[in-house]
Amino acid sequence: xxxxxxxGAVLLLLAxxxxxxxxxxxxxxxxxxxxxxxxxxxxxxxxxxxxPFLFRHGFxxxxxxxxxxxxxxxxxxxxxxxxxxxxxxxxxxxxGMLVLLLSPFxxxxxxxxxxxxxxxxxxxxxxxxxxxxxxxxxxxxxxGFNAIMLVALLSAVLxxxxxxxxxxxxxxxxxxxxxFYFSLLTAVLSAIPVPFYWxxxxxxxxxxxxxxxxxxxxGQLAMTRAYAIAPASDIGMWTYSSxxxxxxxxxxxxxxPVTLAWFGGVLVIFYAGYITTRQRLL
Numbered sequence: 154x155x156x157x158x159x160x161g162a163v164l165l166l167l168a169x170x171x172x173x174x175x176x177x178x179x180x181x182x183x184x185x186x187x188x189x190x191x192x193x194x195x196x197x198x199x200x201x202x203x204x205p206f207l208f209r210h211g212f213x214x215x216x217x218x219x220x221x222x223x224x225x226x227x228x229x230x231x232x233x234x235x236x237x238x239x240x241x242x243x244x245x246x247x248x249g250m251l252v253l254l255l256s257p258f259x260x261x262x263x264x265x266x267x268x269x270x271x272x273x274x275x276x277x278x279x280x281x282x283x284x285x286x287x288x289x290x291x292x293x294x295x296x297g298f299n300a301i302m303l304v305a306l307l308s309a310v311l312x313x314x315x316x317x318x319x320x321x322x323x324x325x326x327x328x329x330x331x332x333f334y335f336s337l338l339t340a341v342l343s344a345i346p347v348p349f350y351w352x353x354x355x356x357x358x359x360x361x362x363x364x365x366x367x368x369x370x371x372g373q374l375a376m377t378r379a380y381a382i383a384p385a386s387d388i389g390m391w392t393y394s395s396x397x398x399x400x401x402x403x404x405x406x407x408x409x410p411v412t413l414a415w416f417g418g419v420l421v422i423f424y425a426g427y428i429t430t431r432q433r434l435l
Contacts, residue, residue, distance in 0.1 A: 161383025162426065164375045165391040171372030173398030176241055176250055177406060178361045178368070183242040185358050189350035191365075192234055193343040198366020199373070200336040206329050214330055222322045223331070226315055227338035233311035234339070236304045243301050245409050250399035256392060259313035267317060270384050279425040283393045286421030289414050316380055323381035332373040393422045 155163075175195065182191055207214055217223065241249040261280065264270040272280075319331060379388060397419050403409035 157382045158387060161379040161388045162391050164379035164382075165388050166394050168372045168376035168379060169392060169395040170398045171368040171375065173250060173395045173402060174368045175365050175372070176237075176246055176395075176399060177402040178365050179238050179241050180246050180249070181406070182358050182361050183238075185352070186354055186362075187350040187352050188235065188238055188242065189343070189346040190352065190354070191238055191362075192231070193340070193347045194362035195234075195365040195369055196231075196336060196340040196343050198363050199369035200340045200366075202366055202370040203329075203333045203336045206333060210329065214333060217326060217330065217334075219322055219326060222318060222326075223334040224338065226318045226322075226331075227335055227342065229311045229314045229318070230335060231339045231342050233308045233315065234343075236308035236311070240301060240305045240308065246403040246407065247396065247399045247409055250395050256309045256312040256316065259310055260316055263313055263317045264320065264384070268321060272387070275428060276387055279428050282425035282428075283422050286418040286425060287393060287396060289418030289421060316376070319377055319380045320384070323377070328374055328377040328381055331377050332370070335373060336370070391426055393425070396422065 179191055179195075186194075237249075243249075261270075261272045261277070265272070322331065400409075400411055400415055400419075404411045
């Protein structure tokens with residue numbers, strides 16, 4: 154039987170594959186749709202896919218005493234989403250996904266002071282090793298430290314806060330409730346600016362939006378469950394796996410180069426994940 158840590162790592166890998174897929178679809182639609190449309194329809198389609206869970210569990214699914222955490226998570230999540238989608242529109246896919254790869258460095262810090270989780274020295278070493286792998290895998294950003302990188306950093310911080318919030322509320326809130334409230338609140342909030350930034354959309358873009366919703370629902374459920382069964386500080390570094398998926402999508406759809414340095418970075422990232430998981434199995 155798999156340990157909670159292994160289950161959490163596998164679920165997080167699935168979530169990151171879905172999020173990388175969303176990134177690819179965002180990049181694809183950014184040439185036609187406005188950022189407000191992309192954010193709204195990503196959340197709206199995800200909400201539609203979550204409605205069957207509401208019918209299955211009944212309105213008891215909505216009963217919670219920790220509504221403030223759901224609202225907080227929705228606010229940090231949607232601001233991060235706007236920032237992340239903006240960065241994706243300005244960078245190649247593999248570079249843009251670096252935004253999410255910054256969050257594992259921030260999660261243990263937040264978890265240490267908020268959740269009182271103490272990451273081991275080996276976990277900290279694995280996080281550092283994962284960062285080295287990211288640096289190897291990513292092409293040079295160029296242009297120095299600019300406004301886009303500030304937006305990217307803000308997005309990463311908010312992603313880390315969101316993931317830690319999931320861990321904090323998971324003792325009383327089931328994964329389905331967390332994801333449903335997130336989908337509902339972000340859909341409502343992101344609908345507000347849409348009329349002011351509306352652009353005509355073709356059938357291909359609508360299909361891409363539906364795909365975002367499917368991937369978002371699967372990814373959110375997988376991520377929420379992962380952080381519910383395993384400490385954020387121990388599995389958070391598996392977020393690095395998105396660089397692999399992003400690199401593959403970028404190569405397949407936009408012919409972004411895949412170099413030996415990229416492969417080397419991938420090996421380092423997976424080794425870092427291996428030693429983090431292995432220490433908990435011994």
